[in-house]
Amino acid sequence: MSEISVTLPDGSQRSLPEGSTVVDLATAISRRLGKEALIGLVDGKETDLGRPLQDGDTVEIVPPDSERGLHTIRHSTAHVLAQAVLELWPGATFAIGPPIEDGFYYDFALPNGQTFHEDDLERIEDKMREIVKARQPFTRTELVPALALELMANHPYKQEIIEMVAAGEKSSEVGSEVGGEVISFYRNTDNFVDMCVGPHVPHTGHLGHFKLMNVAGAYWRGDVDQPMLQRIYGTAWADKKQLAAHLLRLQEAEKRDHRKLANDMDLLSFPKELGGGLAVWHPKGAAVRKVMEDYSRQRHLDGGYEFVVTPNLANGGLFETSGHLDFYADGMYPPMEMDNGSYYPKPMNCPMHCLIFRRGQRSYRELPLRLFELGTVYRYERAGTLHGLMRIRGFTQDDAHIYCTQEQLADEITSLLDFVLSVLKAFTFEEFTFNLSTRDPDKSVGSDDIWALATKALRDSLDRHGVDYQVKEGDAAFYGPKIDIDVRDAIGRSWQLSTIQVDFNLPERFELEYVASDGSRQRPIMLHRALFGSIERFFGVLIEHFAGNFPAWLAPIQSTVLAVAEDHQPYAEEVTAKLKDAGFRVDMVEANDPLGKRIRTAKQQKVPYILVVGADDVEAGTLGVNPRGGKVERDIPFEDFVHRLQTEVDAKV
RNA sequence: GCCCGAAUAGCUCAGUUGGCCAGAGCGCUGCUCUUGUAAAGCAGAUGUCGUCGGUUCGAAUCCGACUUCGGGCCCCA
Incomplete structure (x- = not known):
């Protein structure tokens, strides 16, 4: 009987009787593999186990425990x-x-x-x-x-x-x-x-x-x-x-559901009276949001952005100029008819930022011009698509538009990538996925040259960062290519957050110009970019990422002060006041309930530090420190705790 | 927008085949207790049973429409 020879994944050869099938090979390798084998991979192609092998085939046996x-x-x-x-x-x-x-x-x-x-x-x-x-x-x-x-x-x-x-x-x-x-x-x-x-x-x-x-x-x-x-x-x-x-x-994912935690932790709600997809932020949610926004503002200030503010409504003419009414009218709220026109809630901030750019004559010396706004927009998402904070009708973007020359584009994108990653890392995201979306020839504006230039600029900056990225052919917006950045959360789920988009269209539509060094008038290129994307959505992702256990710098309440008994109340008040003076978000609960009960409540609110003060502490000026997820510590000097909390807040851990 | 499901107190939920004044726990208010690290005791208030309409002697319960929510589809500048 003649034999055939096949190659295994490790490069070794194996001889089998002619007519042998994939499962025969698996059994020949080991009885167990023969029993477990599901399919074969013959010359890279998935096949049933019953398939006969040919001489010279390269064969891999696919066990259940593989992709x-x-x-x-x-x-x-x-x-x-x-x-x-x-x-x-x-x-x-x-x-x-x-x-x-x-x-x-x-x-x-x-x-x-x-x-x-x-x-x-x-x-x-x-x-x-x-x-x-x-x-x-x-x-x-x-x-x-x-x-x-x-x-x-x-x-x-x-x-x-x-x-x-x-x-x-x-x-x-x-x-x-x-x-x-x-x-x-x-x-x-x-x-x-x-x-x-x-x-x-x-x-x-x-x-x-x-x-x-x-x-x-x-x-x-x-x-x-x-x-x-x-x-x-x-x-x-x-x-x-x-x-x-x-x-x-x-x-585990269900436990982390931001809709449940936002409710349990009294962060925000979606009152029926408001209508679908619209949230109200309660004091505790707003406290976290304020920290997020303050941090974002500070980073943008440091990053060379100038702040602008624009209104929530605009005359329809503006969105005709921008093209939104042509391309996205379905996603916009219907207009309010007023004496001099139809006014729409804005679905994006960019048209207004273009108006700011256009005001006055711009010089190349001003570029890149980076305009930043925490801009609240309204989009008419269809009823069936709404989903907690992740898909919402009214939300605020950490939105900026960068106007630059063609020559500046590549450097601008590169530094922008650094900027984005640095900001996201502050929120303890460590793993990122990058997607480069390229032109859809059937649905795009702009010359081939400028698309090629912009796509190359995006690609080069990804390469320069040495990161892997997927190319999504034809997935770009009609006005230019983009990079989308996904983050991996604490339980391995992926969320798309940031986006960097090149736009040739709006500068054209708004006839934006700057005076170049040779005195000629040139059209700037525009970048749209958002890091959080939507603050609402980012907040939802953070809730799920941290399972509600916000690090101290973000936590709505950083510490809760509990007096052991009524006698220690004045000291508890003093501690609370001093911590507030030091700039911390502190809560105090009076000794009307047993201590164990008050600790339990504070634990359920996921407060980073519960501070218990009793007779010993009044005497010595100390605190009992009960850290979230840690062991109780006694007799901690007040100043030591302040230092510790401040260090933790500064470190953003 | 489409398909399926759901909606009862501030929250989480129970409420049999339609049948007295609609329930529990937590929370809230008051009183008592004064507590050293995850639930003290007693008393009390709280509901247009999502909204509107229909069937019925009688509706939280059955039917319809609407609103909102959940799981998907589609969409996502």
């Missing part, structure tokens, strides 16, 4: 979900069911316009567990489109995909290896077969560590004009431990 393995598990679990639903709802049809981050979903249409309910999930899960227990094989078959259409006769969405593929369009859902001539299917039982590009786990027994999470509506093919399908989301993992860990992470 590809998890991906496969999720994809296969989606099929199990589909089988369960189709069995439980006779007449139901199915659309697509891909793996996603942490899980999968599947879209269905139920007969007679039925919908899923949360309590259906348990029933579906039970059915899925039966399927897992049955260890059904995933058997691949390939059909030409005509036969595929016949097989999917009762499933119009599948047929639509088949026709799409047959027409040569790409779809992640089906195999179209040979120009749409063959469509692959995976059959589990006589009654269940799903169209799919695969590969899949060998049999359903490899699955089972899943949980259905929620139901939702989703447009077919993501198109508002298409029917609304019923989507079920689930999560799936390689083993029980991973699943439990994931559910724990979700729990």
Whole structure:
């Protein structure tokens, strides 16, 4: 019997009998790998385990505990979900069911316009567990489109995909290896077969560590004009431990939910009377916001920005000039009709900053001119998109517009990146992701030259910082390319915060000019940039990042002073007053409740330092210091504590 | 905007198949207690049961519309 030789990932060769499959190889390497293996990676291409190997193939075995393995598990679990639903709802049809981050979903249409309910999930899960227990094989078959259409006769969405593929369009859902001539299917039982590009786990027994999470509506093919399908989301993992860990992470995220913490900590609220997407900041929330804003202002002052202030309303003519009414009218609040025109709440600050630039003749000597404003804007976000502080209708941007010459652009962007990162790092963010969005030729203004110049300036400054970045082709705004910066929070989630955008459009529209050194009139380039993005959103991210445990410099209340008993009240008041004089945010609670109770309340408010003062302290001028997350310390001299708190505030830790 | 779900005291929630004056804990107010590091005791006040309309002898409970919120879709200058 002749042999074939394949190459393993470590570069070693392995001989196998001719006709051996991927799983044969896995078993040959080790029995355990043979049992665990989910799919193979043959010459870089994912394949089922049953695929025969050829001489010279490079083969990698994909175990469950790998990114590809998890991906496969999720994809296969989606099929199990589909089988369960189709069995439980006779007449139901199915659309697509891909793996996603942490899980999968599947879209269905139920007969007679039925919908899923949360309590259906348990029933579906039970059915899925039966399927897992049955260890059904995933058997691949390939059909030409005509036969595929016949097989999917009762499933119009599948047929639509088949026709799409047959027409040569790409779809992640089906195999179209040979120009749409063959469509692959995976059959589990006589009654269940799903169209799919695969590969899949060998049999359903490899699955089972899943949980259905929620139901939702989703447009077919993501198109508002298409029917609304019923989507079920689930999560799936390689083993029980991973699943439990994931559910724990979700729990942790839920505990950190800024909407819950903002409420519990009395930071802000969204009164119904105000209407959707509008927040009121309570004293404690506003205290944090003030620190954030003060810090931002100071940094901008140090960074060479000049402060401006502009109104919340403007005549519609301004937004015609800026183009907002052409491009974003849907996202703007409707106008108020007044004697000399229609006035709109501003959705952005830039047009007004352009008016400031245009006022008076500008010289190249003034550039770069950096105008900064904590500018409050209003955007009409659609009702269904609102989400706590993360998506809101009225918010304040830490907004600045930089007007510079073409020659200054690259340096300006480079120093801007330093500036952004330095400010974000002050809030303990350490990991950043950068995205460079480039031109969409169909939806943009400006000459090729200037786009190339600006994109190169952005790219060069990213390179100069030695950071990795992703390029999002065609994702730029119509007026210029941009860099978006995401931060990773304390539990590993990513949030998009900062943006640096180049704009050729507004200087044109507002006919901005400066006088160059040779006396000629030149058009400046404009940069839009925001670090926090929206103060509201940034605050929401901070709440979740810190789980409400704001570091001392940000904490709404930095310390709460508690007298052990009424006798010590005067001393507690004295301590409180002195700390306030020293510039700290201090609270005092009178001794009407037992000390333990008052400590508990202060702990729940996540106060960095609880200061307990009793007879010993009155005598010696000391404090009992109970730090958040630390051990109680006694007999701390007052001045020592002041020094300690000041040091901590200065260090911003 | 679209699909599904929800809305009861300041907060978190209970309220059976529609049936006396609508409940609990926390918080709040008052009194007692005067406390050394995560819940003292007693008493009290607090609700147009999201809003409007309908069904019914009777609605927190059933139906409809609206508002707001939650999970998604779409969108996000």
